Amino acid sequence: MKKLGCTSIISALVLTTSMSAQLSFANDYPEKTVEVVVGYSAGGGTDVMARTIASHLEAYLGKDAAMVVKNYPGAGGQIGFTKVATSDADGYTLGTMNLPAALALTYDRQADYSADSYTWLANFVSDPNTLVVSKKSGITSVEELIEVAKEKQGAWTVGLASLGGNDHFSAIQFANAANIKLTHVPFKGAAMARTSILGGHVNMGTMAFSQTVGFDDELQVLAVLSDKRLPQAPNIPTAKELGYDVEMGSYRGLVAPAGLPEATLKTLKVALDNLSMDPDFLADMKSRGTPVQYRSGMSYESLAKEQNDIAAQIWQETPWK
């Protein structure tokens, strides 16, 4: 009894120093189920990624670690993003993060989070946007596209998956870079927007590259809005090399609330780094149409800051709402 009291006093003293907090976390984490919050419905792209990561990451967290994915859809993901940002930073609540969408939301409305609310763990998927038209349109290059759009003087329509999303930003940025006017026609989801482009009801699209896969006979991808040409489509030029400085994509990754204890962060980082090299996991992700492009820690954080600045700039110049 005496010994127990002694220990508790000592440990209480020791706990006040961050040093031992780290030690105790390093030993214990994870000692209960880790929850992964997804701000979108079950079955969507982000949800599938979260579930794939969760099922493979358990093994690397060790000690019979269990992860459970919970969906809090609504308000364009805001409910989920807010939930992660305002949770205890103990490593038991992680969340999926969608850039630039999540940060764009903080500009067009009141939000209880910002880029500083998170510990940026790792980005897994990056899906650049494209400039795309229907094959039936006969347009084969970005230059032709700009020429036709200029002729139409603002009546050139671009089909979007939603407002304030990456394809919306792409359209705004491209219009600015090419000095043309576009009429935005938002649809409910990327598939509907794509169908409308194929049916000739809208003139062009800025959908993510993964959305164009499988439509090689119907869609003409004029350019990708990425830094470099895509390994899976080396013949498609980037907008940058054509002289239009536009870079946009959708980035899906994993975050935790800001202020995660060092030791927990380290445990997670090691596990995630190991996961990113697991051939089973990589094959699993690839089979779901989202090959992994891993960026962790500082690199992910700087990506987030960059996307945040772009969203802020666009909101200032051309508010979308």
Added chain:
Amino acid sequence: MLLDAFNALMDIWVLVAAVSGIVTGIIIGAIPGLGPTMAIALLIPVTFTMSPIPAITLLLGVYQGAIFGGSISAILLNVPGTPSSAATAIDGYAMARKGEGGRALRVALYASVAGNIFSCLVLIVLAEPLASFALNFGPAEMAALMLFALLVIVLFGGGVRLDAALMVLLGVFASIIGLDPIEGTPRFTFNSFAMENGLQLIPVLVGLFAMSEVFLKLFQKQSSIKEPVDLPKIVPSKVRFVDMWRMRATLLWSSLIGTFVGILPGIGSTVPAFMSYGLARARSKQAHKFGQGADEGVAAPEAANNAVTGGALIPTLALGIPGDAVTAVILGAFMLQGLAPGPFLFRDYGVEVYAIFEALILSSIPTIIFGLLLFKVAVHVIRIQPRHLFPTITVLALLGAFSVNNSLVDVWVMLGAGFVGFLLRRADFPLPPLLIGLILGTPLEQSVRQAMLTSNGSLDIFWNSGIALALLGLTAISILISLCIPLLRKQRQQKGSSNV
């Protein structure tokens, strides 16, 4: 493709889903006052974590089971579980009073299955070509189609037209809540971001169709709760294949009516049931037997109201325009599972879609087996008074509404919808038009505004498109017909009376 789909069905979970769906459906449907829409509404949350094929098989099983279950209480008690089995009750109850209740139930069961199989075959043949045609449906065409659908519900949905029109408008109004689909401006959200997505379909559905029932009975006078009635005795009887074969023309006509009326979004299954009952009587050489307990009088409406499912799935899958609450829910389940309706649904998810079609056909087998098995049980089930189930329904409704988005706001939405539904039902307003208005409101607004955006604000886009023009023409013709029918009837009556 058909074979791949068949292989995908050979999974124990699909069988479990089909059987449990059908059995639950039959039981819920058989309880007087509880119908298919409520059964579906209560069971959707169960399907959230399931993969697409079992999830949708379960929902379709519940629906089919509940429609058949509704005919049990219609035949034995003359209390149709759903308006769509009201037509079945006419001859079914007459047969039951003669002691032929067992025979009526069997005829109803076999006719249901026939109608279901027929409409599925039509679905399999027509859905894919129609879906590829859907590429021609741009915003203007969609807007014209939805306008047509909303008008058809008002004009031909049965009941008082003004009531239906009011309900459709109320539904469209309710759909305004949330972010506007083009500019993203919040409307009637009162700064709550949970409301930015608008009223969610499932909480509203659960509220309107399940919770309102509870409120309705809660505020009913004690005296109106009836003592258990005496059930007519069921004499053992058999319906041979020959008996059904004799009615083949009736079954075919009724299935055709059910399927093709089902394709028109929004009408539901009540109208085709009565239409085919009328047609069967008109074609029959023994028309005087109708109403006295004719086999065909039971078979015709049952075949028709089951055939509606297959028909209603066609616009749902091809265009993403659901025809009624059930297809709206199935559409929701498709979207949830990442299967976007439209011209590429069959190319990208052919196996899933055909597996669901085949499941719809194959579920006839468990429907027959459990239908026959549950006859004897059903006699006890229909004695259950709904009030004994209300605690369970309330709990399921609360749980169901919450589990959609793990959100408490949805629970309030459900309770609110339940209360509004209660008030409207007390005032005898029909709820299905309200639901269709709510479902089609946002897409209609979005399509109209998209059309105006692409045409730079000119209405010409509606006249320049053949499809849109044809649909608008159809809308105008429907209005004319609905105006002319009462006039013609009056004339005929006057002629009839002057001849006498």
